[in-house]
Each structure stands twice: as structure tokens, then as C-alpha cells.
Amino acid sequence: xxxGQYEQVLARLRxxxxxxxxxxxxxxxxxxxxxxxxxxLPIKMDDGSIKVFIGYRCQHSTVRGPxxxxxxxxxxxxxxxxxxxxxxxxxxxxxxxxxxxxGKGGIRVDPTQLSEGELERLTRxxxxxxxxxIGPEQDIPAPDMGTNAQIMGWxxxxxxILNGVYSPGVVTGKxxxxxxxxxxxxxxxRGVIFAVRxxxxxxxxxxxxxxxxxxxxxxxxxxxxxxxxxxxxxxVAVSDITGGRYNxxxxxxxxxxxxxxxNRVLEGYEEPGADNISNTDLLTLDVDxxxxxxxxxxxxxxxxxxxxxxFIVEAANGPTTADADKILGENGIxxxxxxxxxxxxxxxxxxxxxxxxxxxxxxxxxxxxxLDNIMTNNFAExxxxxxxxxxxxxxxxxxxxxxxxxxxxxxxxIFP
Ligand code: GLU
Numbered sequence: 432x433x434x435g436q437y438e439q440v441l442a443r444l445r446x447x448x449x450x451x452x453x454x455x456x457x458x459x460x461x462x463x464x465x466x467x468x469x470x471x472l473p474i475k476m477d478d479g480s481i482k483v484f485i486g487y488r489c490q491h492s493t494v495r496g497p498x499x500x501x502x503x504x505x506x507x508x509x510x511x512x513x514x515x516x517x518x519x520x521x522x523x524x525x526x527x528x529x530x531x532x533x534g535k536g537g538i539r540v541d542p543t544q545l546s547e548g549e550l551e552r553l554t555r556x557x558x559x560x561x562x563x564x565i566g567p568e569q570d571i572p573a574p575d576m577g578t579n580a581q582i583m584g585w586x587x588x589x590x591x592i593l594n595g596v597y598s599p600g601v602v603t604g605k606x607x608x609x610x611x612x613x614x615x616x617x618x619x620x621r622g623v624i625f626a627v628r629x630x631x632x633x634x635x636x637x638x639x640x641x642x643x644x645x646x647x648x649x650x651x652x653x654x655x656x657x658x659x660x661x662x663x664x665x666x667v668a669v670s671d672i673t674g675g676r677y678n679x680x681x682x683x684x685x686x687x688x689x690x691x692x693x694n695r696v697l698e699g700y701e702e703p704g705a706d707n708i709s710n711t712d713l714l715t716l717d718v719d720x721x722x723x724x725x726x727x728x729x730x731x732x733x734x735x736x737x738x739x740x741x742f743i744v745e746a747a748n749g750p751t752t753a754d755a756d757k758i759l760g761e762n763g764i765x766x767x768x769x770x771x772x773x774x775x776x777x778x779x780x781x782x783x784x785x786x787x788x789x790x791x792x793x794x795x796x797x798x799x800x801x802l803d804n805i806m807t808n809n810f811a812e813x814x815x816x817x818x819x820x821x822x823x824x825x826x827x828x829x830x831x832x833x834x835x836x837x838x839x840x841x842x843x844x845i846f847p
Contacts, residue, residue, distance in 0.1 A: 436515035436727060442753035444518075447829040450822075457837055464491040464514050465498075465532075470560035472538065474553050477546050486557045488536035490570055491517035494839045497568055498534030499524055499777060501575025501604075502557075502582075508537035515727075516575075519748050520777065522832035523770040527809055529781040534570050536561065542577045554582050558589040565590065567600030567788070573780050574604040576649070576726075580616065584609055600787040603780035612783035614798040615776075620654025621799065622775015623722065623746045624662060625806040626767050630742060633814060638663035642718040644740070645669045646710060647725030648691055651746050651773070655722050660684040664720065668713050671725075673698035675713045678705040715739060723750035730755045738764060745769040760823055768825035770832060771813050778805050 441462060448458045472484045487510055490498035500520035503513075513535045521533030538557055542550060564570055574583055583605045590601045599610030607613055614621070631638060641664040645656040648671040660666050665681040673696045676682060683702050690700045714721065714734060721740035723729050727749035730738065735751075735758035742765040745751065749769060751759070759766055779802055786792050793801075817827025 435511040436749065437511050437518070439728070439749060439753055440515045440518045443825065443829050444833065446826060447833045450826070450830055451834060451837070453833075453837065457840065460840060461492075461833065461836065464489050464517060465493060466490040466564065467510060467514065468561060468564060469510060470557070472553060472556045472560060474549060474556060476549055484538050484540050484553060486536065486538040486560060487513045488534065488561045488564060488570070488572075489513040489517040490532065490534045490564065492521040492532040492836060493570075494836055494843060495521075495525060495532050496530035497532065497566075498570035499531035499573070499780065500533055500535040501573045502578050502586075503535070503537035503575040504540050504542040504577030504582075505537065506539060506541050508539045512727075513537055516748055519770060521836060522829060523774050523777060525832035525835040526770050526813065526828050527774045527778050527781075527805065528835075529778060529805075531571075531777070531781065534572070535575070536572060537575070540577075550582070551585050554585045555589040558586055559593065562590065562593050565601060566594075567598055567784070571600065571780070571784060572602050573777070574650075579650075580604055580606045580611060583611070600784050603783040604776075605783070610783075610787050612779060612786055612798060613793070613795045614802070615779045615783055616650065617654045618779030618798075618802060619651045619746065619773055619776035620724075621658060622778065622802060622806045623651070623655045623724070623744060623772050624658035625775065625803055626772040626810055627659060627664075627720065627722075627744050628662060629807055629810040629814075630744065630765075630767055634742075636719075639665075641665065641720055642667050643720040643722065644713050644716050644718045645722045645724055645746075646675075646713055646729065646750075647671060647723065647747065648687070648697055649724070651776075652722070652724030653688055653691060655724055655746050656684050657688055659720075659722070667718060668708055668716055669697070670708065670710045670713050671697045672710075675708040675710060676700060676702070676705045677708040677713070677716065678702065680704055720744065723747050726750070728752055730759070732758060735759055736762070738762070740764065743767070744772045746773050748773065756823070756825060766823065766825060767810075768828050771809060771824065771828045774809065775802055775806060778802055 517535035605611035724746035732754040735755035
């Protein structure tokens with residue numbers, strides 16, 4: 432894989448810029464994140480020692496609205512990664528048609544190694560350190576890998592104390608009793624399955640004819656696997672960091688979800704007819720549908736030629752490298768790209784923020800039906816545009832997203 436993760440984004444941006452015939456200055460604006468911040472976070476550990484963690488926030492673009500995007504707690508978090516993830520948020524929000532730019536942040540930490548108290552202190556210190564640049568109208572964080580609703584609860588509390596006003600709109604993905612939206616936790620996985628449903632309709636296939644493998648059983652993968660199963664697909668393989676299970680006759684997804692809820696990991700799960708499978712072997716299984724719902728850079732030029740799935744719906748951010756895209760395209764594998772397929776999370780974050788600003792809360796039915804409408808319309812828009820112009824769905828989605836950001840830059844003009 433050439434270059435870092437941000438290079439993966441630039442490769443797609445260059446392709447969109449070439450097709451859109453963008454002037455070089457506009458390309459440069461899109462290629463350089465507006466603002467980056469690196470912070471040192473000293474924390475008193477439970478044993479009395481002091482540890483310093485490094486945190487980041489990147490605001491790639493605020494042209495279409497406040498920066499929006501999650502906060503990731505993981506050991507590989509670095510500036511290159513948050514730059515890549517924040518620019519994906521810019522394109523994702525533009526494709527989704529919601530009034531946000533793109534941001535992302537994170538802390539280099541393994542959250543499973545911290546006590547709850549340490550995690551809370553680290554989160555509160557991160558909010559303090561990023562306070563000058565975040566806010567309901569500036570930059571609105573949310574959960575991502577390694578973070579959850581409780582962390583967002585500490586987030587909103589710390590920000591509100593510093594701000595002197597209760598400000599639930601500063602962060603989304605909060606617990607429901609303190610201003611979170613019903614349906615937000617499931618929204619990314621639910622949106623992925625709306626994309627699967629729309630894809631199958633266009634291919635003239637019934638869900639019951641489809642075998643499916645899901646890589647990743649976290650917040651996104653577990654919901655995607657559950658809803659794929661409920662839609663009627665045969666989910667034959669799932670995995671998480673501890674490994675995977677494969678049952679060609681279809682896995683018992685409700686039992687797996689129960690096991691993971693109780694044990695946090697898939698490890699220890701057994702069912703008759705299911706074998707162990709590694710994360711890498713899962714990707715090359717002979718299935719109809721592959722849903723990567725774990726990390727970025729899973730499908731690379733090394734394994735792309737071995738992928739046997741007929742279609743890939745990207746639930747993770749950036750699971751496929753730009754080099755792998757070419758190979759998948761040559762092999763006729765249809766990819767529904769991340770910036771379209773996994774937008775359900777940020778679309779529901781937008782609903783949460785709107786509810787916070789209005790202090791008026793919606794029912795689950797209203798949240799899910801609005802999410803369905805937006806996902807279905809966006810899918811149709813990208814599908815029709817890509818087919819009309821004879822482009823891949825990824826390039827089609829990038830062009831739609833990039834063009835919306837460019838139009839906004841031109842309408843706002845360049846200051847001063
Ligand atoms: N972390 C999620 C994503 O990558 C959600 C971001 C948000 O809701 O702001 O799309």
C-alpha cells in the first residue's frame with residue numbers, strides 16, 4: 432500500500448478532481464485539512480502514577496457546516512489517521528446532504544487497559560484540551576471505535592461545565608436520558624442494511640438467495656449482521672479481534688449477539704456445524720455479500736484478487752485501499768462505498784443534534800423512517816449518477832460529494 436492513510440483519501444480525491452476538471456487551487460483547498468490540533472493529556476492513574484496520552488482533533492472542512500465526526504480511542508490513532516477519517520466525514524456528510532463539514536479526533540490509548548475512572552478522567556481532559564475548537568456550531572464529536580454513549584455523556588458534562596450552559600448539541604451519540612436520540616446506537620448498522628436492501632432490489636435478487644460474511648462484531652457489525660439475518664440473508668461468517676466463526680448452513684446470529692453482549696468478544700462461542708475462521712480467511716470466503724465492519728485497509732492489493740464475494744458493502748471507514756479498488760473493479764465486484772453505505776450513523780447524529788437544538792424529541796419510528804428515507808434517496812442518487820456516467824459507485828459518490836463542497840466554497844468565496 433503506497434503512502435499513509437491520508438494518501439488513500441487523496442488518491443480518490445485526485446480521481447474525482449480529474450473527472451470534475453477542478454482547478455488546482457480548489458483541489459489544494461480540499462486536500463489540506465482546515466485545522467489540526469494535537470494535545471498532551473496528563474492523567475493521574477489509579478496507582479498514583481501520572482501518564483501522558485496524546486490526543487488529536489482534525490477539522491478537514493467547515494464549508495458546508497460545523498465539522499462533524501467521531502472520536503476514536505485506539506493504539507494506532509495518529510494525525511495521519513484522523514486526517515483521513517475527517518476528510519471521509521466531509522465527503523460522507525456532503526453525499527448524505529446533511530449540513531456538516533468533516534472532522535475526526537482520537538486518543539492514542541487502548542481503552543480496555545484503563546479503569547472506568549481513568550477513562551473518565553482521560554475523556555474529561557480531552558474535552559478540556561479541545562474546548563477552544565469544539566462546540567454545537569463549530570465541531571461536534573461523536574462515538575467511533577473504542578468510544579461509546581457513556582464517554583459521550585462525560586463529554587457533554589465537561590463541555591457544559593466549561594461553557595457554563597448545558598449544551599447537549601456539542602456531541603452526538605449520547606445516552607438517551609441526557610439528550611441522545613433513540614435509534615442512534617443502531618443507526619450505522621441499520622443504514623448499512625438499508626443500502627444492502629437497495630442494492631439487492633436493483634440487482635433483482637431476493638435476500639433469501641444471499642449468503643453473507645461480516646468482518647467485525649462491534650457496534651456496527653453486530654447490528655448489520657442481526658439486520659441482514661432479519662432481512663432473510665444467510666449470514667455464514669462473522670468475526671471480531673479474537674477470530675471468527677463460519678457455518679455454511681448459516682450462523683445463529685441471535686445467539687452470537689447474546690454471547691458477545693455477555694462476554695464482549697466472540698471468543699468462546701460454539702455452535703454445531705460452525706468452524707473457526709481467521710479474519711483474513713473470512714474476507715476471501717465464497718459468499719455473495721461481504722460486509723467489512725472493522726478497521727480500514729482490510730482489502731488491499733495483496734488479497735483483493737482472492738475476494739470471491741460478488742458485492743461488498745462497506746460498513747467500516749476505508750476498508751478498501753485505492754489499489755484494491757482497481758482489482759475489484761477488474762474482477763466485476765460491485766462495491767457500495769463507505770461514504771454512502773455507513774452514513775446512517777452520522778445521519779442519525781444529525782437527527783440527534785436537531786432534536787437537541789429544538790428540545791423536541793422524536794419517536795423511534797420517526798427516527799428510523801427518516802433514516803430509511805435519506806439512505807434510500809442517497810443510494811438512488813449515487814446509483815443513478817454512477818450508471819449514467821459509467822463510473823464505479825465509489826467514484827460516483829466522491830464526485831457528488833466533492834462537487835457539493837466545491838459549490839459551497841465558490842458560493843462562500845475565499846476570505847479575505
Ligand atoms: N463515527 C461515525 C462515522 O464514522 C459517526 C460520526 C458521527 O456521528 O458524527 O461515521
